[in-house]
Amino acid sequence: MSAEIVYSDATRLAEMIRNREVSPVEVVQAHLDRIEAVDPKLNAIVTIADDAIAAARTAEAAVLSGDELGPLHGVPFTVKDSIDTAGLLTQRGSPIFKGRIPERDATSVARMRVAGAIVLAKTNLPEFSYMVESDNLLTGRTSNPWNLERTSGGSSGGESAAIAAGLSPLGLGTDLAISVRGPAAQTGITSMKPTHGRIPMTGVWPRVPRRNWHVGPMARSVRDVALAYSLMVGPDGEDGFASSTVDFDAGVGLFPDRPLRVGWLVEPGFGPIDPEVAAIVQAAADALGGAGCAVEPVRIAALERDFALDVYNKLHVMEMKPAFEEAVAGHPDGDIYKPARTMLGLPDTSMTDFIEAEQAAERLRDGFADYFQRYDALITPVQPLPAQRHGVEEFVINGQNVDATYLQGSTVPLNITGLPGLTIRFGTSADGMPINVQLVSSWQAESTILHLAALLEGVSPVRDLHPILD
Template identity: 65%
Template sequence: MDSDLDIIYADATELAQLIRTGKVSPIRVVEAFLARIQRINPKLNAIVTVDADTALREAQAAEAAVRAGRTDLGPLHGVPFTVKDSIDTAGVPTQRGSPIFAGRIPTADATAVARMKAAGAILLAKTNLPEFSLATDSDSPLTGRTNNPWDLRRTPGGSSGGEAAAIAAGLSPLGLGTDLAISVRGPAAHAGIVALKPTLGRIPMTGVWPRAPRRFWHVGPMARTVRDVALAYAVLAGPDGKDGFSSVTPSTSARTSSSSSTAITGVDRLLRVGWLVEPGFGPVDSEVAATVEKAAQALQRTGRVAVARVRIPALEEENALDVFMRLLVNEVQPVLREATAGQPDDKIFAVARGLLQRPATPTDEYVRAEQAAERLRDGFAAYFQHYDALLCPVLPISGYEHAAKQLRINQNEVPVSHVMSATVPLNVTGLPGLSMRFGTSSEGMPINVQIVGSWYAESTVLHVASLLEGVSAVKGLFPKL
C-alpha cells in the first residue's frame, strides 16, 4: 500500500488478506489508524479510550507470526477493531457512559470481544455512547457528545453512535455495538455504514451491560462493507454456555459471495423480497421512501430477486414502539435503581432520570403489551411464509441535529422517538436486520435501507445485502474531514 490513506480506505477483509500474505505490516496498519484517531477524533469525539501501547505490542506479535510462516492465523489476524464502551474489555476501561462507572476496568473480556481477539483482531479503542446505552443521541455526562462525520452539527445517533462515527470517518475498519431498539442500525444509517442486528441470541450478550431487558438486547458487528459484517458475524455467532438466550449454533455460512444464491441461502430459485415504506412505520420522509423503492428496483434488476410491494397487517394493527416502551419501563427500572442508588443527581443523566421517573406499566397493561408482541411475531411469521426478506427504511428521516426533540417529516411533527419506529419491531420480535447505505439526501446526508430476514436467516439477509451493495452507487464514500 502506497499511503496510510490506502490503509484507512481498505476494508477489514482486504486488510486481513494483505497482512496474511505479508504485503502490509500489521504494525503499519495499527499506526495508520492511531494517527488517524489523533488527527480526526478531536472533531468527532467518537473514541473515548485508546489502548495504543497494547495494540502496538499485539501488532508486533502479529507480524512475527506472519514472518514465522504460521499456518494457524485467524481470519482477522492483525486487523484493528473498536468496541462500544458498554462492552467489557479486560484491562481497558469500560465506563458505560456514566460518571458512576468512571475508571471501571473489567478483568475479563465480553464473549464478543474474546471471539474477535481469538480470530486475530487487535483491540484499538473504545467508542462513545449515551449513558447506559439508553438514548438515540450519543451524548454522555462522562465523555461528552459525538458528532456525525458527514456534518458535525448533526448526531451520529445512538446508542452505538461513537462506533458508527469512528468507522465512517476511518478511525476503525470494524467494530462492535449493541442494539436495544435501534442502536447499531440507526447509527449506521446516520453515518452511512453497514451494521447487522442478528437474531436474538445469535451473538451472546455475556459481558455487556445492562443485561436487562436482555430479550431485546443484541450485540452486532459494524463496518463499511457487507463482507466485513459477514466475516465478523461468522466469528461472533454461536452460544457460549453463559447467555441463556444464546443457544442455537449457526448452521449456514455467513459468506456473501453472490456467485450462487444456493450457496448462501440453500434455495435454488429467485429470492422473494417484499418492500414496505408505509403503512406500518408511521410517517417516512419522501427521500427515504424513494431510496427504499430505488433499492427494490435495483434488486429486481439483478435478475436474482423477485420484488413486490407488500403490507404487513400486524405492523398496522400494533404500535411496536408503544409495545416496546410499555415493556421496557418495568424491566429496566430495577436495573437503573440498583445502578444509581445513593448517587447524586449530577452523576445521573437526563435519560436515566426520565426512565426512573416514568410510571411503571400496570400488570394488566403489561400483559396486553406481551400479547401484542406475540401478535407481531405471528404477523412476521405469516409474512415469511411467502417472502425470504423484507426491504424497508431504517430511519424515517436522514440525519438531523443534536438534541432534537421533534422532527418534521412530510409536514408532520413527530417526537424524536419516532426514529425507532422501523427498527424496534425487530427487537420486539427478535428478527435479524441489516442497515446499509443506498442513497444520499438533498442535504448530503447518508440514507440507509434495512434488510430484514426470518429468524436465524442471517445468511439470506447478508446475501440480499451483498447483491444490493454490488449495484449501489454510493459504496466506498468517505466524509471529508
C-alpha cells in the same frame, strides 16, 4: 499508503497482512494516526488501548515466523464502551462507572481476539446505552463525520462515526431498539443485528431486557459484517438466550433454484417516513428486482394492528427502570444524565398494560411468521429521516409532529420479535447526508440479508464515498 490503509476494509487488511504487503504495526499505527488527526472533531473515541502497538508487534512476529494466522490476524477493531474489554476502561457513558476496568472480555470481544483481531479503542455512547444520540456527562457528545452539526446516532454512535471516518475498519455495537442499525444509517456504514441469541450478550451492560438486546458487527463492507458475525456466533454456556443452532441457517442456501421473493414496505406500520427516505427504499427494491429477485410492495397487517414502538415502550419501562434505579442508587444527581433521569421519571406500566403488550408482541411475531411463509426478505427504512441536528427531540416527518422515539419506528419491531436486520447505504439526502435501507429476513436466515446486501453493494450509487474531514 496510510490513506489506503484506513479506508481499506478489514477483509482486505487481513489479506494484505497475510501476504506481507503491510505489517500489523503499520496498520495499527495508521489508525492511531488517523484517530489523532480526526477524532478531536468527532469525539468518537473515548479510550485508546495502551497495548495496541505491542499486540501488533506480536502479530507481526507471528506473520514473519510463518505461524498459522486467524481470519482477522493483525487487524484492529473498536468496541462500544458498554462491552467489557479486559484491562481496558469500560465506563458505560456514565460518571457512575468512571474508572471501571473489567477483568475479562465480553464473549464477543474474546472471539474477535481469537480470530487475531486487535482491540484498538473504545467508542462513545449515551449514558447506559439509552438514547438516540451518543452524548453523556463523562465523555461528551459525538458528531457525525458527514456534518459535524449532526448526530452520529445512538447508542452505538461513537462506533458508527469512527468507522465512517476511517478511525477503525470494524467494530462491535449493541442494539436494544435501534442502536446498531440507526447509527450505521446516520453515518452511511453497514451493520447487522442478527437473530436474537445468535451472539451471546455475556459481558455487556445493561443486561435487561436481555430478550431485546443484541450484539452486532459494524463495518464499511458487507463482507466484513459477514465475517465478524461468523466469528462471534454461537452459545458460550453463560447467556441462556444464546442460540444453540450454530450450524443452521434458514437462508439462501435452502432455495437455490428460484428467485428470492422480496417485499418492500415504507408505510403504514412504522410511523411517518420522510419522502426522501421512502424514495431510496423503493430504489433499493427496484435494484434487487433488476438483480433477478421477485420484488413487490407489501403490507403487514400485524404492524398496522399493533404499533411496535408503543408495545416496546410498555414492556421496556417495566424491565429497565429497576435496573436503572439500582445503578444510580447512592450516587448524586449530578452524576445522572438525561436518559436515566427520563427513565426514572416515567410512570410504571400497569400489569394490565404489560400483559397486553406481551400479547401484542406475540401477535407481531406471528404476523412476521406469516409474512415469511410467502416472502424471503423485506426492505424497509432504517430511520424515518436522515441524521438530525444535535439535541433535536421533536420532528415534523411527512407532515406529522413526532418525538425522538419515533426514530426507532422501523427498527424496534425486529427487537421485539428477534428477527435479524441489516442496514446498508443506498442513497444521499438533498443536503448530503447518508440514507440507508434495512433488509429483514426470517429468524436464523442471516445469509439471505447478507446476500441481498451484497447485491445492493455491487450496484450502489454511493459505494466507496467517504466523508472529508482533513
